[in-house]
Amino acid sequence: xKNTISPFTPKYTITQKLLDSIxxxxxxxxxxxxxxYPKVVLAEYERYAREIxxxxxxSIEGNPLPLTEVKQILKHLPQNITDSQKxxxxxxxxxxxxxxxLTTQPTLLLDLPLILDIHKIVMNGLLIRSKCGTLRKEPVFxxxxxxxxxxxxxxxxxxxxxxxxxxxxxxxxxxxxxxxVILAGIFHKQFVVIHxxxxxxxxxxxxxxxxxxxxxxxxxxxxxxxxxxxxxxxSRYFQNVGVQGNYYDxxxxxxxxxxxxxxxxxILDELYRVAKELDTAVVEPSTELKEYHKTMLTYIEKxxxxxxxxxxxxxxxxxxxxxxDFNKMIKLGYIIRYGKxxxxxxxxx
Numbered sequence: 001x002k003n004t005i006s007p008f009t010p011k012y013t014i015t016q017k018l019l020d021s022i023x024x025x026x027x028x029x030x031x032x033x034x035x036x037y038p039k040v041v042l043a044e045y046e047r048y049a050r051e052i053x054x055x056x057x058x059s060i061e062g063n064p065l066p067l068t069e070v071k072q073i074l075k076h077l078p079q080n081i082t083d084s085q086k087x088x089x090x091x092x093x094x095x096x097x098x099x100x101x102l103t104t105q106p107t108l109l110l111d112l113p114l115i116l117d118i119h120k121i122v123m124n125g126l127l128i129r130s131k132c133g134t135l136r137k138e139p140v141f142x143x144x145x146x147x148x149x150x151x152x153x154x155x156x157x158x159x160x161x162x163x164x165x166x167x168x169x170x171x172x173x174x175x176x177x178x179x180x181v182i183l184a185g186i187f188h189k190q191f192v193v194i195h196x197x198x199x200x201x202x203x204x205x206x207x208x209x210x211x212x213x214x215x216x217x218x219x220x221x222x223x224x225x226x227x228x229x230x231x232x233x234x235s236r237y238f239q240n241v242g243v244q245g246n247y248y249d250x251x252x253x254x255x256x257x258x259x260x261x262x263x264x265x266x267i268l269d270e271l272y273r274v275a276k277e278l279d280t281a282v283v284e285p286s287t288e289l290k291e292y293h294k295t296m297l298t299y300i301e302k303x304x305x306x307x308x309x310x311x312x313x314x315x316x317x318x319x320x321x322x323x324x325d326f327n328k329m330i331k332l333g334y335i336i337r338y339g340k341x342x343x344x345x346x347x348x349x
Contacts, residue, residue: 005159008166010186012256021264022181025216028271033219036297037278038287039333045277046099046222050074054091056231057206063087086125087203094121094207099222102214110175110211112168118207123200135160136198142242154195155247163194171212184212185263186256192241193254206230213267223274229266236262287332292317293325297334297348305338305345 055070063084065073073085074092081089098118101108108114120133135157142152155163171187178186191205206227214221230237240262243250289297292315299314300306311322326346329335335346 005162005166006251008163008170008190010170010190010256011254012182012186012260014182015257015261018182018257018261018264021261021268022179025181025264025268025271028268028275029216029218032271032275032278033217035278036334037220038289039331040287041278042220042223042333045220048277049223049225049274050092050095053095053225053227054088056225056227057091057203058084058087059231060227060234060237061087061202083126090122090124090126091203091207093124094118094203095210097121098207098211102211102221106214108211108214110168110171110208112164114211115164115168115204115208119197119200119204122203122207123197127199131198135164135196138198140195140198142195151244152242153246154193155251160194160196164196167191167194175212175215180213180215181264181267182260183215184209185260187212188263189241189256189259193243193247193251216267218271220274220278223278224270226266226270228273229269293329296325296329296346300335300346300348305347307345 051067051071051074054074055065055067058065065084065088070088073088077089078085116133116135123132137157139157140154141150142154143149144151167187167190171183174183188205188209191208192201195201197204210224210226213224213226218224240259243254295314296306296311299310308322308326311317311325312319315322317325326335326337329346330337333349336349338345338347
């Protein structure tokens, strides 16, 4: 009997718990966006976030390498690389690719070619080339290693293209209508339900969900690693995101509510971690901002720009030290210089 594919209309309820988490997420993002950090500090924490993400997302899938070794692998790539090491490197490469795209295109459109590109990077050298970045053409089964039995039968491979088309279309149509946390959460679980690839589904969807979460408007998004939360309790993650039974038997009764509550809880937990990490960042003399530096930034925020003539009126600092002040703020990534000579002025970067 031929299976019928219904339109994708996810069932979920915006419970008080989910709403509270979303409100707290908005507040935390607003707080983080009011803070400014030296460029060198942000670069260091971005690298650390990629280490945490690469470690956590692959660890969820059973990668045995500890975080200390993950850091060493990403710092010094081994010559004879093992599959476990390759998983780490691939995930880090996919993160760099996504972060780069989001830097130049904050409203980057999610589509199937991008998802296939992510999968191709994630599974490079781990699957035969014809299966990297390609929707599966075979049946797959999800086993519970503890119970030693199959617990979920995903949809037939013939149905995968239309199911993925529906999911991507749903995400595109709701990108401006639905809260990013809810939309990313729905996409994440439904992707797992479809299981579109032979392998690498979890890593691919966690990276793709990151792209949807970028719509939250967090200025320090590169420091964000929501995979970290899942890895703290892998059993709870699989319990919430997973499905049991046959896809065609359960697809009509799937409810995303509990998963969305858990998903939002994880986003909030990670935002708290990022805020705490940044608050405890060591401020060195080369990155520390003095009161006159802060005065400069405050003035630019109010007026939109500042000139040397205006800066000397504000601070009464000597010409050589003013030059040093402007150069330091440029180096740390706070401001940009425009114009030349007496027409020079500075704006926030």
